Amino acid sequence: MGSEYMNRELSWLKFNERVLEEAEDKSVPLCERFTFVSIYQTNLDEFFMVRVGSLYDQTLLPQDIRDNKTQMSSQEQIDAILEEVRKLNKRKEKVYQKLIEKVAKEGVRLYRMDQIEDEKKMERFFQSEILPLISPTVVGRRQPFPFLKNNEIYAVVSLTTKSSKKVRLGIVPCASNIFQRMIEIPGEKGSYVLGEDLILHFVSKVFPGYKIQGKALIRVTRNADIDADALYDEDLDYREFMADLMKQRRKLAPIRLEMSGDLDIGSMLMLDNYLGLEEKYVFHSEVPLDFSFVFQIQDMLRKNESLFYEKRTPQKSLMFQDGRSIIEQIKEGDKLLSYPYESIRPFLRLLTEAAEDENVVSIKMTLYxxxxxxxxIEALIEAAENGKEVVVLVELRARFDEENNIEWSRRLENAGCQVIYGLDGYKVHSKLCLITRKTDKQFECITQIGTGNYNEKTSRLYTDLSLMTANTDIGIEAAKVFRALAKGEVVEDMQHLLVAPHCLQNRVLDMMDEEIEHAKKGEPAYIGIKMNSLTDKKIIDKLIEASCAGVKIEMIIRGICCLVAGVKGKTENIRIISIVGRFLEHSRIYMFGTKERRKYYIASADFMTRNTVKRVEVASPVYDPAIQEKLEYIFDTMNRDNQKAREMHEDGMYYRVHNDEEPLNSQERLYEDAYNR
Known part of the structure; x- marks a missing residue:
């Protein structure tokens, strides 16, 4: 009998495999398949920087830390990851080679240097355009091994001289803002080589007087797992401390070495020694080490529309009317925006209107x-300049967005906003905005709760939900959240909102218990969940208990899922699908109960321990019947997807959904609905 638990890291790799499947899928337009190869690679980079880095740090600790679901040790997890990544990378290489062949037929040909017949013109180009810009290093007593920047490409050469057989390493940085990465072959329109290939091919010109024994391109990925809370000293300015921390992160220890080319064993050992890496962390590649250039290829082919997805533009929401106050419309009834199918504009209009409305006394917001x-930011600055009280919590620990957020926080402060920088020990990940108005001696609240970031760009690429309500109870509770944040505290009790870390997980478990009780009485019981990840063991165990009691459970989980569906006697009442398609599934919906007694929530929180008990997250109930119906329709449409959905089977593997129903791509269907409306 299979286990009902799956390891978090191996589950994440299964998700990245589904991304790679989109690159392999012939029904996806050619240039879009390139995007998925690139996403696979950047996902993997971040995975090594954060997750493998964290596991590696754990192996250095005296205590034996094990995964609480599969009991795998940190080293066992790393070994399983490295084995799985090698397999997936073989598939990545294969699909990349195929795509490059296909794109050549469309008029963009990318050659390796060993495929070029007339080397002379490339040599002349190298001598005149590249060589003068190169800054090589020969590692020796007086020249220490240089610092290799995270995820940048370098040429490494093993060198000897006529007088000495001793091998020395030469290092050449290949990243440059001065020359293009894709270099057009002189006189051959549409034919290109990559800058790093050109440098490696003519690297002997960089080291005259040396004999080249071997050469390769390398790319180092550094551990980025750094615990800001553990290092913070209260006497320091928090923003400046975070800025320094970002500089430190760039210098953390290598966790992976990727290479293409041939170095002798001695030079390889020398390189591993300098980087402090064991051989198992070295990955050999037959394809480029970085795929960011594929976007250049796409730009060259942009005119050929058949190579791309059909153009889609976020549509106007029918819930809002033009030419009328957004605030007045929200006061008439709750509103929901569904991105990217509907435009974010009504929400931006709400902020601008609040900034200019003389009755608005304050705007409070959490930014991630x-x-x-x-x-x-423009609207918040305008509000502050118009004399409103503007309180903004800017989470400086939003991973890989820290520097952006540091800059935004400076701008907000300079404009007169009150800026809070999160809480000790808890990241603030909630998407909460509270606008307070004072009219005729009475206060009104307009509250917005979202599942995704306040980011106009990603609102066109990620599926998210944004609820706007004038409900007084929700407004009062949102105000309570902001009061707690301002004091550096977390809320302990809520009636309507679910607010992590203290009143989300427990309330979710209570609602699951209610369904278990209904099932035990022989009554129909139901749980429906849509989110990005499921790792919280308390919630997983409760879902297993619910399944055993006979509760019907449907889950749409895009990424990590540590619960295995369909295991006999354990999870046979649970169905789990993952949808990976054109848009990144990011919205969170929780539903508890059968249709006539169902409770609906939208939330910023996945069911991961980091969200449920280690962050400030907000889930909002949805009380409006029309919006409940809309959530039901979104969930049902995705549940019936048989084009981009993969269903998890009891072996823990995901298989494409095949059935006799009419073909349904849920993302395309929801866009068509928005257009048709």
Whole structure:
């Protein structure tokens, strides 16, 4: 009998495999398949930087830390990861080679240097355009091994001289802002080589007087797992401390070495020794080490529409009317926006209107990730300049967005906003906005609760939900959340909102218990969940208990899922699907109970321990019947997807959904609905 638990890291790799499947899928337009190869690679980079880095740190501790679901040790998890990644990378290489062949037929040909017949013109180009810009290092007593930047490409050469047989290493940085990564072959329009291939091919010109014994391209990935809370000293300015921490992170220890080319064993050992890496962390590649250039290829082929997804534009929401106050419309009834199918504009209009409304006394908001040119920030600055009280919690620990957020926090402060920087020990990941108005001696609240970031760019690429309500009870509780945040505290008790860390997980477990009780009485019982990840063991165990009691459970989980569905006697009443398609599934919906007594929530929180008990997260009840129906329809449409859905089987593997129903791609269907409306 199979286990009902799956290891978190191996489950994540299964998700990245589903991303790779989209690159392999012939029904996906050619240039979009390139995007999925690139996403697979950048996902993997971050996985090594954060998750493998964290596991590696655990192996250095005296205590034996084990996964609480599968009991695998940190080292066992690393070994399983490395084995699985090698297999997946073989598939990545295969699909990349195929895509490069296909794209050549469309007029963009990318050659390796060993495929070029007339080397002379490339040599002349190298001598005149590249060589003068190169800064090589020969490692020796007076020249220490250089610092290799995270995820950048370098040429490594093993060198000897006529007088000495001793091998020395030469290092050449291949990343440059001065020359293009894709270099057009002189006189051959549409034919290219990559800059790093050109440098490696003519690297002997960089080291005259040396004999080249071997050469390769390498790329080092560094551990980025750094615990800000553990290092913070209260006497320091928090923002400056975070800025320093980001500089430190760039210098953390290597966790992976990727290479293409040939180095002798002695030089390889020398390189591993300098980097402090064991051989098992070295990955050999037959394809480029970084795929960011594929977007250049896409730009060259942009005119050929058949190579891309059909253009889709977020539509106007029918819930809002043009030319009328957004605030007045929300006061008439709750509103829901569904991204990317509907435009984020009504929410941006709400902020701008609040900034200009003389009755608005305050705007309070939590910010996690923002667009580069953020209209949200512009509206908040305008509100502060108009004399409103603007309180903004900017989470400086939003991983890989820290530097952006540090800059935004400075701008907000300079404009007169009150900026809070999160809480000790808890990241603030909630998507909460509270607008307070004072009219005729009475206060009104407009509250917005979302599943995704206040980011105009990702609202066109990620599926998310944004609820706007004038419900007084929800407004009062949102105000309570902001009061707690301002004091550096967390809320302990709520009637309507579910607020982690203290009143989300327990309330979810209570609602699951209610369903278990109904099932035990022989009554129909139901749980429906849509989210990105499921790792929280308390919730997983409760889902297993519910399944055993006979509760029908349907889950749409895009990424990590540590619960295995369909295991006899354990999870046979649970169905789990994952949808990986054109848009990144990011919205969270919780539903408890059969249709006539169902409770509906949208939330910023996945059911991961880090969300349920280690972050400030907010889930909001949905009371409006029309919006409940809309959530039901979204969930049902995705549940019936038989084009982009993969269903988990009891072996823990995911298989494409095949049935006799009419073909249904849920993302395309929801976009068509938005257009048809």
């Amino acid at each position: 990730r923002l667009a580069k040119q953020s209209k949200v």
